[in-house]
Amino acid sequence: MPDIAFWNKCNNRCVMCTNEASFARHDPALYGLRAQVEKLERWLRGRGGVYLKNDEKRGFVSLTGGEPTIHPDFFRLLAYFRRRLPETGITLLSNGRRFADAAFTRRFLAVAAPPFAVAVPVHADTPALHDKIAGARGAYAQTMAGLDNLLAAGGAVDVEVRVVLHRLNVRRLGRLLASLLERYPDTERYRVTLIHYEIEGMSLANHRRLALRLRDSAAALAAALPRVRRFRNFRLYHFPRCLVRKELRRLCWVTLPKEDRVYTEKCRGCAARRGCLGLMAEYHKAFGDGELRRL
Numbered sequence: 001m002p003d004i005a006f007w008n009k010c011n012n013r014c015v016m017c018t019n020e021a022s023f024a025r026h027d028p029a030l031y032g033l034r035a036q037v038e039k040l041e042r043w044l045r046g047r048g049g050v051y052l053k054n055d056e057k058r059g060f061v062s063l064t065g066g067e068p069t070i071h072p073d074f075f076r077l078l079a080y081f082r083r084r085l086p087e088t089g090i091t092l093l094s095n096g097r098r099f100a101d102a103a104f105t106r107r108f109l110a111v112a113a114p115p116f117a118v119a120v121p122v123h124a125d126t127p128a129l130h131d132k133i134a135g136a137r138g139a140y141a142q143t144m145a146g147l148d149n150l151l152a153a154g155g156a157v158d159v160e161v162r163v164v165l166h167r168l169n170v171r172r173l174g175r176l177l178a179s180l181l182e183r184y185p186d187t188e189r190y191r192v193t194l195i196h197y198e199i200e201g202m203s204l205a206n207h208r209r210l211a212l213r214l215r216d217s218a219a220a221l222a223a224a225l226p227r228v229r230r231f232r233n234f235r236l237y238h239f240p241r242c243l244v245r246k247e248l249r250r251l252c253w254v255t256l257p258k259e260d261r262v263y264t265e266k267c268r269g270c271a272a273r274r275g276c277l278g279l280m281a282e283y284h285k286a287f288g289d290g291e292l293r294r295l
């Protein structure tokens, strides 16, 4: 799954963003319509090294940013990607704010033919905390209104709610899940993905505020278990299987490329190694492997 940097500007300033601050200062022409078309055509011809991450994976693509929906040619480019990748699953990673506009959402749904998913991060159950993490006042209200509009489309696209856990929101995980269950009680209609934050880009720059051990993330997850069980479709990203409760191990996904993962001496001979992400390489650098235990 190549991660395609669709646009390098964003209307949020998330504290745990994995982009470098310099990313937003790149020449926007590098992400303009012409450049995107030229890159995708090269990739479709089988040229390697077109995209920075997961370039060799061909099953589906992620459109990332910045915020893709504020690209000046968003709809034209989206229509082009859909036309050139007719069978490929496309996931749009978006802060969801533009979808608060119902007319924008209708136009989007007319272009985003399946297989298509929109993944939207929700940082907290309160506007104040969500906006603080997103670095934008009013972001929570727009993101939730955007999710309302996407979910009202009745499955026209798949919807995923992403929760990126770090020190600023870990204590509110249970309340955040409860607020999702209250607002969107039909959990057949969307997926929730809980992600331990990555230490990269702005997240690295802000790490003193964000630092969170996997064991603390896993403890919050265990405390929220009765709520987790109420979701029909729940995933865990970036969690080593030995740190989560046995019944949750089947929810752990390996999503990062090999070069971004580490298996240590403790993983040698581990019964859960197959299907386990191990540790994120940057996490291993920051915290070591003291929390792992061979299963």
Ligand code: SF4
Pocket: 240, 241, 242, 243, 263, 264, 266, 267, 268, 270, 271, 272, 273, 274, 276, 277, 278, 279, 292, 293, 294, 295
């Ligand atoms: S010891 Fe290593 S392989 Fe085993 S579950 Fe933990 S991280 Fe995964």
